[in-house]
Amino acid sequence: MMGLPRRWNAWLAGLVLLCASAPSLAGHAIYTGRIGNSEITFVIESRNAVQRAIYSYDRYRTPIRLKPAFLHQTYDFGMDELDAAGLPVARLRFNVANFNRWTPQLTGTWTDYRSGKSLPLELKLLAYLDYDESWPAEGHPLLQAASSERFYFQIPTGQGYTAVNTLEVMDKSSGERWQTLALPQPGCNRGMETVQVVLERGLTQVRMEQTAHCPGAVFQWNPMEERFEDMLR
Template sequence: MELFRGWRAWLAGLALLAASSPALASYAIYSGRIGGSDITFVVERRNAVQRAIYFYDRYRTPIRLKPAFLHQTRDLGMDELDAAGLPVARLRFDRADFFRSTARLTGTWTDYRSRQALPLELELVAYLDSDDAWPAGRHPLLQAASSERFYFQVPMDESDAAVRTIEVMDKSSGKRWQTLELAQPGCNRGMDTVQVVLERGLTQLRMAQTPYCPGVVFEWDPVAERFEDRLR
């Protein structure tokens, strides 16, 4: 009986790992500049698709880029999207090599409307894949969703690790406002692990529930000025 229970636990753990990582992914985290503005830039590679988000360090509001098959794109570029999902600018890379072995990337950011072009420079800060993290330790993975006041990070030490905490970051200062501890490890969905919704006029942070992953809902308490776990 004990052997059977152990076997069931092993299968459950394997299922959680598979659900948290539907396809092996890696993440490259960069610090850089567009023109004279400092930025933080994150690229996710899953199979042959590259997805990316970035923010200007002055404002700290994540901006999505349109997913791309960069090895099939002649100019090695990705479109920057506005809040409505429409392309507003083009990020072109001289070399679209988002691997640990490439410490520095250069390119050009071009505004579609004005045609203004600015130099793009990126320096690799951290790299996460299914084996480990470089440098060793936990690194915050920026989330694509944000609220008016906060942006969010998920600390990870490898790309397919289960999620245990969510960091609530103050946009105005860039400092951590709160760390949310999950009652049970949640599924890792990369840069889309945390969803932000407005419910009854209050901001909620959610992680989707699946057959193998517990759902998570944290809701903003305007009196305490904290997010509270609504499922406990």
């Protein structure tokens, strides 16, 4: 049997990568705004009827996870904020629940479960990322849920973002990019969970999951150089 033309091999390889990166086939709405007087960045992923979200206070730049929620209505929608142990500590409630390009503003409340204190929540759409398009056209970095004590992470996006070519290491203290990690092979985009951060023998590692169709990546912190180094090369 004759082999497939080279262009078909390339097309099939791209299709495999797209299918293997199924978690990226979701819309990500990126908002900026405030809880009370505190500036925040809020990212919510909509996939089927499940909403997953993270947010960070711009002053601290540490991503905070929210408990995934099933969206069954289009108003008065809420999600629980989780602490480091995964326990609910506060409630974010939105007056509407259309998290897409056509919802330029969100309002609601943030309520602390322990004290009952409630603060107004106001958000404005900064970008919307889908698997086949980005708005605005040049895209916007997608914040990752995992972070270390010193750094947070994001993946650049552009015209579509099913494959990941680089990871951006961001300094929490300044908000500036510390380092760009180039992947030896394009990895699968898994939305806000693309990057994993683990401690290995006292050193921080940044990882991307390896599967049958997705090449993995491991970068380890070198304290002497103050840089992450590729462990798979």
